[in-house]
Amino acid sequence: MSWIVREEGFDPQRITNHGSKFMTGNGYMGYRGTLEEFSKEQLTAVTLAGVYDQIGTKWREPVNAPNGLRTRLFADGAELSVLNSAVEKHVQELDIARGVHARETVYLTEDGARVTFRSERFVSMDQLHLIANRFTIHSDKDVRLTLETGIDGGVWDINGPHLKEAAYTSYEGTLTAAASTQELGIRVAVAECLAGPQEGQEEIAATEDGIIHRILLTLQAGSTYEWVKYVSVYTSLDDAEDALEAAVSSSRSALNTGYDALLQSHEEVWEQHWALSDVEIEGDDEAQHALRFSIYQLLIIAPAASEKVSIPARGLSGQVYKGAVFWDTEMFMLPFFLYTQPEIARNIMMYRKHTLDGARRKAAEYGYNGAYYAWESQDSGDDACTLFNITDVFTGRPMRTYFRDKQIHISADVAHGIWEYYKLTGDTGFLIDGGAEVIWECARFFYAYAGYYPLKRRYELLDVTGPDEYHERVHNNAFTNYMARHTLRVAVQMMDELEQQAPELYAKLAGEREGTPGLQEIREIAEQLYVPQPDAQTGVIEQFDRYFQLEDPSLQELKARILQPNEYLGGGNGIATTTQIIKQADVVLLMHLFKDEFAPEIKKANWEFYEPRTEHGSSLSPCVYALVASDIGMPDWAYPYFKRTATIDLTGDSKQYVGDLYIGGTHPAANGGAWMAAVLGFGGLQADEREVRLNPALPSEWSALGFKIRVRGQAFDIRITREDVRITSPAGNASEQPFRVEGRETLVRPGQSVTVSLKGLAPAGGSH
Ligand code: BGC
Numbered sequence: 001m002s003w004i005v006r007e008e009g010f011d012p013q014r015i016t017n018h019g020s021k022f023m024t025g026n027g028y029m030g031y032r033g034t035l036e037e038f039s040k041e042q043l044t045a046v047t048l049a050g051v052y053d054q055i056g057t058k059w060r061e062p063v064n065a066p067n068g069l070r071t072r073l074f075a076d077g078a079e080l081s082v083l084n085s086a087v088e089k090h091v092q093e094l095d096i097a098r099g100v101h102a103r104e105t106v107y108l109t110e111d112g113a114r115v116t117f118r119s120e121r122f123v124s125m126d127q128l129h130l131i132a133n134r135f136t137i138h139s140d141k142d143v144r145l146t147l148e149t150g151i152d153g154g155v156w157d158i159n160g161p162h163l164k165e166a167a168y169t170s171y172e173g174t175l176t177a178a179a180s181t182q183e184l185g186i187r188v189a190v191a192e193c194l195a196g197p198q199e200g201q202e203e204i205a206a207t208e209d210g211i212i213h214r215i216l217l218t219l220q221a222g223s224t225y226e227w228v229k230y231v232s233v234y235t236s237l238d239d240a241e242d243a244l245e246a247a248v249s250s251s252r253s254a255l256n257t258g259y260d261a262l263l264q265s266h267e268e269v270w271e272q273h274w275a276l277s278d279v280e281i282e283g284d285d286e287a288q289h290a291l292r293f294s295i296y297q298l299l300i301i302a303p304a305a306s307e308k309v310s311i312p313a314r315g316l317s318g319q320v321y322k323g324a325v326f327w328d329t330e331m332f333m334l335p336f337f338l339y340t341q342p343e344i345a346r347n348i349m350m351y352r353k354h355t356l357d358g359a360r361r362k363a364a365e366y367g368y369n370g371a372y373y374a375w376e377s378q379d380s381g382d383d384a385c386t387l388f389n390i391t392d393v394f395t396g397r398p399m400r401t402y403f404r405d406k407q408i409h410i411s412a413d414v415a416h417g418i419w420e421y422y423k424l425t426g427d428t429g430f431l432i433d434g435g436a437e438v439i440w441e442c443a444r445f446f447y448a449y450a451g452y453y454p455l456k457r458r459y460e461l462l463d464v465t466g467p468d469e470y471h472e473r474v475h476n477n478a479f480t481n482y483m484a485r486h487t488l489r490v491a492v493q494m495m496d497e498l499e500q501q502a503p504e505l506y507a508k509l510a511g512e513r514e515g516t517p518g519l520q521e522i523r524e525i526a527e528q529l530y531v532p533q534p535d536a537q538t539g540v541i542e543q544f545d546r547y548f549q550l551e552d553p554s555l556q557e558l559k560a561r562i563l564q565p566n567e568y569l570g571g572g573n574g575i576a577t578t579t580q581i582i583k584q585a586d587v588v589l590l591m592h593l594f595k596d597e598f599a600p601e602i603k604k605a606n607w608e609f610y611e612p613r614t615e616h617g618s619s620l621s622p623c624v625y626a627l628v629a630s631d632i633g634m635p636d637w638a639y640p641y642f643k644r645t646a647t648i649d650l651t652g653d654s655k656q657y658v659g660d661l662y663i664g665g666t667h668p669a670a671n672g673g674a675w676m677a678a679v680l681g682f683g684g685l686q687a688d689e690r691e692v693r694l695n696p697a698l699p700s701e702w703s704a705l706g707f708k709i710r711v712r713g714q715a716f717d718i719r720i721t722r723e724d725v726r727i728t729s730p731a732g733n734a735s736e737q738p739f740r741v742e743g744r745e746t747l748v749r750p751g752q753s754v755t756v757s758l759k760g761l762a763p764a765g766g767s768h
Pocket of ligand 1: 618
């Protein structure tokens with residue numbers, strides 16, 4: 001049961017939520033979990049990774065391709081649709097083990113016939129341009145059926161229409177749609193081949209916004225009819241001479257291969273994904289289901305085949321948040337990929353190399369050296385974040401926000417992601433291919449941003465916004481300062497390593513450039529950058545200078561001041577701005593990231609102080625509280641936060657609007673947070689270049705937790721129970737790996753399974 005997401009009955013209120021919950025995709029494109037008869041009003045979207053468009057001064061956002069799956073049915077002239085027909089039964093289902101979406105609807109026609117319509121589709125994980133969709137229909141009485149299926153160009157757009165000069169044609173039975181984006185003239189092409197139904201009279205017809213096959217057939221009582229659509233999408237950004245020709249030939253070759261064989265190859269890729277990335281929870285089916293669902297959501301948006309795209313904040317579930325990549329990717333999604341599929345992690349981090357020039361442009365725009373990464377990054381790395389990002393619900397005016405200008409921690413988050421990748425993989429080639437340059441440029445940026453205060457004898461970072469966006473333009477945000485220092489230290493360590501391993505690159509980076517810092521300066525600031533310390537009495541780190549002097553209402557008191565449900569709590573007039581109520585994990589995230597630098601009592605003090613003051617206005621927040629609670633040995637405090645993060649896209653219980661801005665869609669950072677909360681939190685996993693550490697703390701509901709990791713090119717299976725931890729190193733591994741389980745060291749050799757007791761017994765090893 002844990003592999004199936006299922007909803008019975010049709011509720012028009014849940015169309016948008018189901019669009020996200022039943023998503024399918026393959027990293028090249030995402031197909032929302034909408035039904036075949038739906039159109040743009042129901043937010044049907046085929047969102048293309050890395051294809052963006054802007055019209056005039058409207059927000060730049062990803063492009064949705066024409067929908068090649070649109071299918072409408074008419075029984076004796078009346079449309080059969082969940083939106084307006086008599087429905088006896090309706091089921092929507094997603095099989096997350098193999099990425100297959102299905103729906104079954106039983107309609108009652110005006111003549112009293114019971115028509116059962118089934119559709120099953122998948123966005124191929126094997127052929128990234130392909131979607132296949134198989135339909136069956138059955139009636140208990142004779143019915144005159146009109147089937148209209150083809151390509152619908154009326155796609156959902158927030159700031160569109162993005163496609164111009166759309167041309168719909170049919171060529172030897174293949175339907176096509178081709179259009180160009182407005183801004184860059186990117187060609188977007190869709191082709192559809194239809195196999196079946198076996199009977200009926202067919203014509204090809206133009207519609208207002210597309211092209212369809214119109215097939216008239218009589219459904220004979222008791223017989224089942226079947227047809228299959230093979231839909232391909234290509235753009236001129238793909239590696240193909242002509243996008244339209246490529247789409248046509250892909251659909252035709254799929255037609256020749258046939259649905260079952262295509263499904264099988266698709267399933268094989270899914271099987272490989274799960275073999276690498278599954279996590280097993282024993283004793284808690286609900287958590288198991290939610291966690292697998294979260295992992296599924298990450299896998300369908302993973303850029304497995306391209307290093308030119310990364311993962312947007314709403315995945316491929318539409319155009320929300322401008323389809324932009326935020327710090328979410330490095331800080332909340334990367335760990336999952338890093339530990340289970342490092343090749344994908346490499347692509348994600350290479351994206352930052354490909355967008356380095358955009359980051360340099362942004363730094364220069366604000367008068368700094370180095371790389372200041374886009375808060376909202378798209379194809380070029382220029383910042384898609386606008387200066388007025390939220391509308392004031394009271395005045396209807398856009399509000400000046402400082403996400404773009406002041407969230408300088410983004411450059412540190414990028415550098416952190418690169419270094420984590422390097423530490424866990426030892427992939428020096430990646431540093432040489434661009435990783436080192438990115439880190440170095442981020443370090444140079446912080447050098448440029450920081451100011452030296454001679455009386456205090458230290459560097460500081462003033463006028464910044466930390467993760468807690470409700471407090472903008474603050475001084476010395478602890479998270480930012482620690483992260484910046486980390487970047488500077490990493491840059492120094494990296495340069496020391498490069499000097500030995502890649503002297504040419506070292507010389508290039510370290511080379512004197514007029515007016516820019518060299519290694520000596522970076523070394524100096526790395527040690528002299530101020531990082532706020534825990535208060536001597538309470539152990540609490542002040543989130544930023546003078547934060548403790550703000551008003552300290554309870555969250556409940558603050559919420560009682562809300563006048564309009566969607567009002568923004570931060571910004572100039574926000575009710576949280578002058579208080580200690582924060583939007584999301586900030587200092588507590590620091591406790592997680594630098595867990596070895598803070599004593600357990602400091603982590604606990606900060607968790608206890610900030611937890612009641614956190615509004616969790618961002619879906620990124622709960623998982624962090626889960627992580628730190630597990631780390632301080634309070635897994636039962638962590639558990640509700642884990643559940644909240646793991647179920648966010650199942651329940652649909654998340655903020656849908658900020659101001660008048662629709663922010664719904666999937667939440668990949670929370671999905672990645674669910675994996676982190678389970679494996680890094682409850683599993684207590686932590687790894688670096690030297691060893692893998694496990695300090696488990698299972699919540700009381702769980703009897704066992706099993707997961708797989710890959711560290712430095714080797715795979716390991718871990719199984720944690722209340723009694724012990726079993727580590728298996730498959731025979732295919734090349735060398736022994738040091739582990740440390742609750743402080744006890746153990747070496748695990750290839751082909752060996754080692755069990756370490758958690759009851760204070762000596763490690764019990766054994767080969768198998
Ligand atoms: C959060 C940011 C996050 C963004 C995209 C905002 O609400 O405060 O931290 O990067 O959403 O998920």
